[in-house]
Amino acid sequence: MLKYLFAKEKDIPGGSASIFFGFSCIMWFIIGTGLGSFNAAKLAFPDFFTHYYALQFGHMRQVHVHTVIFGWIVGAFAASALYIVPALGNTKLWSEKLGVWNALLWNLGLMLGLSTLWFGMTSGREYSDFMWPIDIYIALFMVLPLFVNIFMSIVNRRTQGIYTTNWFFAGSFFMLIIVFLIGNMPEFLHLTGLNEAYMTWWFAHNVLGLLITPVAAAITYYIVPKVTGNPLYSHRVGHLHFWSIVVFYSTPAAHHLMSSPLPEWLKSFASVEGVLILVPAVAYVCNILLTMQGRWSMFVENLEIKYTITGVLLAIPLNMQGGFQQTRAINWYVHGTGWIVAHAHLALLGFSTFAEAAAVYYGMQTMLRRKLYSLSLGNFHFWMLLIGFSLYWVSMTIAGLIQGAGKIYEVPYLDIVIAEHPYMIVRWLGGTMVFLGNIVWLYNMYMTVKHGEKLEHGVLPHEVAYVR
Template sequence: MSTATAAYDGIRPGTAAKHAFFSAVVWLCIGASFGFFTSLRIAWPDLLNGKEVMGPLASAFAFGRVRPMHITLVIFGWISMAFVAAMYYMTPALCNCRLWSEKLGLWNIWLWNVGLVVAAISLLVGANSGREYQELIWPVDIYVLVFILGFAAVNTFNTVLQRRTQGMYITIWFFLGALVMIWMTYFIGAIPDLFPVTGLNEAYMVWWHAHNVLGLWITPVSAAIAYYVIPKVTGNVLYSHKVGHLHFWTIVAFYSTPGAHHLMGAPLPEWMKSFASVSGVMILIPALAFITNMVLTVQGKWQMFSDNVSIQFALTGTLMAVPLNFQGAFQQTRAINWYIHGTHWIVAHAHFALLGFSTFIEIGATYYAIAKLFQRKIYSQSLATTHYWLTTVGFIGFWTTLTLAGLIQASGKVYNTTFIDVVYATHPYMVGRSLFGLTIVLGQWIFLYNLYKTATAGEPVTEKNPPATVYYT
């Protein structure tokens, strides 16, 4: 392997993917920790707060500044970077060729890391665009479009261009489609920053962006990664490539239009709300196509759910998509939305999508790819299992406490209860959320430690110690 790789722009194949996976997991730990920090603020508002305790840092670590940082770091630091790490690892593997440019890949990841540091600092000093899920100021937006999303797309598209396989596997379809869609989505989200778009039009564009970062980037690419990891690790052939394509085309057609369902309470025209709501329910078609396809692919290999950490994480994420999509599809219809809008229910749902579904699948892919890239076995299976249970139990508790708090808020809203009484009633749930949040954060730091030890001290895979046993203990 080494002789073949040395001649190729001087960098070993897989280097960009290694850097990307490790950077992504570091951002996961930092981003999740800041999430925990903001949750403490809601549970105990006087903790680490105010000028007397925090001194000159009081403003930087105020709730309203750390919260957007948590979101930016987990969405653009962890999830998106893990996606591009998966693209840099899986695209060459599926195209039977090398990554188009390892050098461009490394530039991409390190400019990305620099960009995230700049973004975090800009949010902490208060430079905030005031647009939800699009809080970065316009110079950072342009940086993201060129050096982060642009570089990743150029590298992936050119890799597919030089492929040595006939046909493209479904994962590649999703990667390429999603790279085009996220670039457009991010650009449309940045339009109000760059051009004088105001009023409801601005609010609508911002929510169109917020919806489609999830709908056209996080949802499809998470699924694309599962389409690779689950057949690959179980050794089963994908149940149906056609159903995979049904998933791809329906997600592009139906899930690109429901942006307005985030503004059901706003004075938008009725036709926009109805159109968004109906197309929002149609998410069930791609979601069920995906879940069916994955579950049928695992046929005969279900024991791997308990003895292989990649499958454990990837399948848990896939199965989470069942309640996630039913909840999402129905909560955005007017019959339910008026009740739970603006409550902690929505926060629980957002974590369901980003943590329960997406993050679980990416963690599965990360365990698999790190073991492959370093040709070593995972350092500690028991730490990996600990990571799995801390994340799973933490997430389920987190979701349950927030959903219950959301229902309290919703009934308070409907019965015109004095607002402060509702705040007071949800306090125990906020404390519970912080504790479950801490469980999740601990799991992720264990994950980072385990990956670091795998890279440095994992048992090497040799001829006598073949990779077939890598995933079994």
């Protein structure tokens, strides 16, 4: 891959950037879930690997979070966007060379950012933990080239009109740059106090709401019609989804701080807007599930559809929780408990990860022009992810409800810790299953490159039967 960095644009095979991003994001996913499993072990067994500065929970938690967000989630977005955008525009990627450089800069930036974070160089602000030089690097050298590549490929498309997926890609990566530069203002300009606290959560909310949720949805807008052969159920409902994301999803940042002394009007406004998140959510889920009409057998038979639809189905509890848990009536009970941790994993490890895994599976096969090496290993990966995630989600939700009850009855804190212990062990087991499943995935992808069945010209991967 590195030989393409200085090659001429015409000598770089199409899809190189996407493949580079694809393998990088799987690697980061393994590292990120490995760290997650290690951290979970420490919460269940606190004397596991003790005495070491670098292996202490408080140093590793944020490294896990940022590895999965920027390494896996956003990395997989990049891998998907760099092959989906040209495919939907019936054109080539604007610059394959920029894409390859982008993937390299992405990995280098993450290595630098994560290691400095690991050794304690942090801003102390959740989700924007990176120190500000790294924030600037991410905005200008990781996200900006990606956005330029996507945007210019859309501009140079050879189709009339732009498909739903590409609205989201162009809009979301543009908004990500804005969110990154505005959301880190407290660090650039040394804003303090409640302004700093509020901007921290403005960033955290919007990086999820304007990037991860819509782009994961955009990917499913491509994969489901492409693989099933059904046209998207409704373009107009897609419009509703897109516009309500921009209007409703960008405003409820303050609902993360419902128990802080922020102005009351702001909290009420955020809470109402937070419920309105259900508008894009319902529009999206209905649109995708109705697209599946007549093709539901593929949910069982086809690996990519199995992943995608599982992700979409997980978006239902995700949005129902998300819409209501931030209202005052519910938030006072679940705020700051394991319930929220479970919800965050439902968004990232449930909905987004399943949607993206499908896109990475599909994209790698299309770009490499090879059929997936083993369906059995693909299915094994699916079940490891799904069972691992479910164990995690259920155990953390229960732990959160225990914490919530302990909180309102003001039970001595240690009793809550004791009551949570079994759920901490289950959470660790679930996380470890996800980690092990991902190693199998990497092996499967590597074997696809080496020994996957070659696809003939004009044939798409899902049209060919599996050999193994």
